[in-house]
Amino acid sequence: MSTRESQRVPPKRRPFGDVGVVVDFSAVAADAGGTPDAAFIGLDRRKTSILATVVYEYIATGEPVGSAMLTQKYNLGVSPATVRAEMADLEEEGYLDQPHTSAGRVPSDLGYRYYVDRLMLPETVTQEERDRIKTEVGRASRQLDSAADHASHVLSNLTKHIAFAIAPRLDGQSYRHVQLIWIDVRSVHVVLVTNVGVAAQTTVETSEDVDPDRLTRACNNLNRHLVGHRLSDITFEKLNQLSAETPLPSDLVRLLAGLFIEQSEAHVERRLFAGGAHNLLDQQEFRDLRKLRAILDLLEEQRSLYELLQESLSTKGPKVSIGHELGNADMSECSVVTMPYKVANRNAGAVGVLGPRRMQYAKLIALVTYMTERLNVLFQGEFFES
Incomplete structure (x- = not known):
C-alpha cells in the first residue's frame, strides 16, 4: 500500500489541514521494516510519518522541531528517544538539517521535495x-x-x-482587425487586434473633420484587405493605397502605420x-x-x-x-x-x-x-x- 493510500486522519489530532498533508500516525508506531520508496532510499513508513510531522510543524511555526515537542503535541505512540533516533537517521540521509547543535531540526531541500512529491494532498481555491x-x-x-x-x-x-x-512574445503577429471608433469630429479611438489579442489602443486627435459613416467604410475596407497579413508587411504605402479607396485623415493613417511598426518590432523578448x-x-x-x-x-x-x-x-x-x-x-x-x-x-x-x-x-x-x-x-x- 502506498504512503498516500495509507494516510488516515488520527483520532486525536489532524494537524495538516492547512498545509495539504494528512499523516497516518499509526505508521509511526509500526515496525520500521516497511518497503522504502525507490525514489527516496531509506524512508520507511515510520520515518515518512515523522518527516511529514516535522515539515508541517516547521511550515506552521518557523521554529526548529524537536523530538520532545513532537511526542507531546502528537499521539505518536513511541518514545521521544525513538523519535530522536529516527530524526537523526533522517538528518544523516539528507531529509532534515540541524541549524544549531542544541536546536531541533528543519526540513532540507530533499525533505521538502519528498513532502511535495509524496505526502502533499491537493488544496482547493476558495x-x-x-x-x-x-x-x-x-x-x-x-x-x-x-x-x-x-x-x-x-x-x-x-x-x-x-x-x-x-x-x-508578440513578434510574428498577424492582423486580425482594427476598430476605428468615432468619438467626435476630431477624435478617433483606435484598437488594433492581432491573432494573439488586443495589441494596442489609443486615441488620436485629427487635423481634419471625420465623418462617422466614412470612418466605418474605411475601417471595413482595411479589415477586408489586411486580415491575415503579418504586421511587418503592412507598410505606410499600403495603408495610403487603401486610404485612397476610402479616404482617412492623413494623421490617422500615419498613426496606424506607426502602430503596425511598433507592434511588429516590440517584445522580441x-x-x-x-x-x-x-x-x-x-x-x-x-x-x-x-x-x-x-x-x-x-x-x-x-x-x-x-x-x-x-x-x-x-x-x-x-x-x-x-x-x-x-x-x-x-x-x-x-x-x-x-x-x-x-x-x-x-x-x-x-x-x-x-x-x-x-x-x-x-x-x-x-x-x-x-x-x-x-x-x-x-x-x-x-x-x-x-
Whole structure:
C-alpha cells in the first residue's frame, strides 16, 4: 500500500489541514521494516510519518522541531528517544538539517521535495479567491501585457509572496482587425487586434473633420484587405493605397502605420511583471538584510525570474523548484511554483510565485493553477488562432 493510500486522519489530532498533508500516525508506531520508496532510499513508513510531522510543524511555526515537542503535541505512540533516533537517521540521509547543535531540526531541500512529491494532498481555491482572480483577469480585456500584470499583482496579494508573470512574445503577429471608433469630429479611438489579442489602443486627435459613416467604410475596407497579413508587411504605402479607396485623415493613417511598426518590432523578448516585494518584510527568512537585498536585486535584474518562467513553458502543469534546485545561490532558501498559460492553444506565457522554502505548497499550487486556467479561458477560441 502506498504512503498516500495509507494516510488516515488520527483520532486525536489532524494537524495538516492547512498545509495539504494528512499523516497516518499509526505508521509511526509500526515496525520500521516497511518497503522504502525507490525514489527516496531509506524512508520507511515510520520515518515518512515523522518527516511529514516535522515539515508541517516547521511550515506552521518557523521554529526548529524537536523530538520532545513532537511526542507531546502528537499521539505518536513511541518514545521521544525513538523519535530522536529516527530524526537523526533522517538528518544523516539528507531529509532534515540541524541549524544549531542544541536546536531541533528543519526540513532540507530533499525533505521538502519528498513532502511535495509524496505526502502533499491537493488544496482547493476558495470562492472568494476565485472571484478575485476572475475579476482581475477580466480587467485585462484580452490585452496580453495587462493580463500578465494583473496576474502578478492578484497572486502576490492572495499568496503574500512575490508573484511574477511573463507576457507572450508578440513578434510574428498577424492582423486580425482594427476598430476605428468615432468619438467626435476630431477624435478617433483606435484598437488594433492581432491573432494573439488586443495589441494596442489609443486615441488620436485629427487635423481634419471625420465623418462617422466614412470612418466605418474605411475601417471595413482595411479589415477586408489586411486580415491575415503579418504586421511587418503592412507598410505606410499600403495603408495610403487603401486610404485612397476610402479616404482617412492623413494623421490617422500615419498613426496606424506607426502602430503596425511598433507592434511588429516590440517584445522580441517577453516582458516580465512582478509584484509583492513588500511581502518579504513579513517573512522571517528575509530579516537578514543581506538575504533581503539579494532577493530585491533579483527582482530588479529580472533575468533569473525570467529564465524560471521560460523553463516552465515546456511543462504541462505546475512546477515546484526548491532551494538549490533553482541553481542560484541567492535563492537557495527560496522555493518557486510556476505554470504556463496558453494563447491560441499554445504555451505562450507563464506565472509564478516565489517565497521561502517554508511555504504552503499545496495552496500556492492551487492558486497558480487556477490563475492559468482563467488566463487560458481569456485567450482561447477562434479569435486568437493564427
